[in-house]
Amino acid sequence: MSKLSASFNTAFNLAFNICAKPFHMAWRIFVFLFFSANIHAMPAQDIRCQLKIDTHIKLGSPAILHFTLHNTSEKALRVLKWHTPFEGWMNNFLILSYNGQALPYQGAMVKRGVPNLDDYLVLAAHEKQTAEIELKLAYELKRAGRYHLQYSSKLFDVMDEKHLIKPTWETMKAQELDCSALDFELISVKP
Numbered sequence: 001m002s003k004l005s006a007s008f009n010t011a012f013n014l015a016f017n018i019c020a021k022p023f024h025m026a027w028r029i030f031v032f033l034f035f036s037a038n039i040h041a042m043p044a045q046d047i048r049c050q051l052k053i054d055t056h057i058k059l060g061s062p063a064i065l066h067f068t069l070h071n072t073s074e075k076a077l078r079v080l081k082w083h084t085p086f087e088g089w090m091n092n093f094l095i096l097s098y099n100g101q102a103l104p105y106q107g108a109m110v111k112r113g114v115p116n117l118d119d120y121l122v123l124a125a126h127e128k129q130t131a132e133i134e135l136k137l138a139y140e141l142k143r144a145g146r147y148h149l150q151y152s153s154k155l156f157d158v159m160d161e162k163h164l165i166k167p168t169w170e171t172m173k174a175q176e177l178d179c180s181a182l183d184f185e186l187i188s189v190k191p
Helices: 003-018 022-040
Strands: 047-052 056-058 064-071 077-080 094-098 120-123 128-134 145-151 158-160 182-187
Touching: 047 145, 064 120, 120 128
Parallel strands: 056 182
Antiparallel strands: 047 064, 064 128, 077 120, 077 158, 094 145, 145 182
C-alpha cells in the first residue's frame, strides 16, 4: 500500500469513527461520500495525442499516419510503446472503416511478458514526439472513397522518469488516450 493510500485510509477511518454515534449518521454519510468521490476521481491526463494524415491520397500511394504524443506536464515521463505506432504494427490499435464498415486488421498480434524499460518512450517535460506508420501494411486500402480512422487503444503504462521502477503487472498504470478521429479519402487515378 502506498503512503498516499495509507494516509487516505487513516484520515477516512478517523473521520468515520468520530461520527460513530447514531445521531451523527448524517455526518457519517457525508464523510463516506466525500472520501468515495475522491477515490474515484481520475487524475488529469499528462499525455495528449494527435493523429494526422493527408486528407486526399492517391489510390496506390503510401497512406502515412502521423501519431503524436505530447507530454503536457512539468516532469519527464516514460510511456510504454505497446499498442502505439511507436512500436510498429505489433497489435491492432486503430479502428479503420470504409463506408461505415470496420476493415479487418491484417498485421501482427504479439503476446508478451512484463515490459522492460527499453519498451518505453521517454518524453521530456512539454516534449512532443511523432511516429509515422504506413496503414497499408496492416489494412487493405484498395478501394477509392472516404475512410474513417480512430485510435482505439490506451497507454498501458505511464511512469514518472524520476521514480523509475522495474515494471510489473501490478505497478503498471494505464491511461486512457483521447485522440480525435479523422477522415481521409483515397482518390482513384485515371490513366
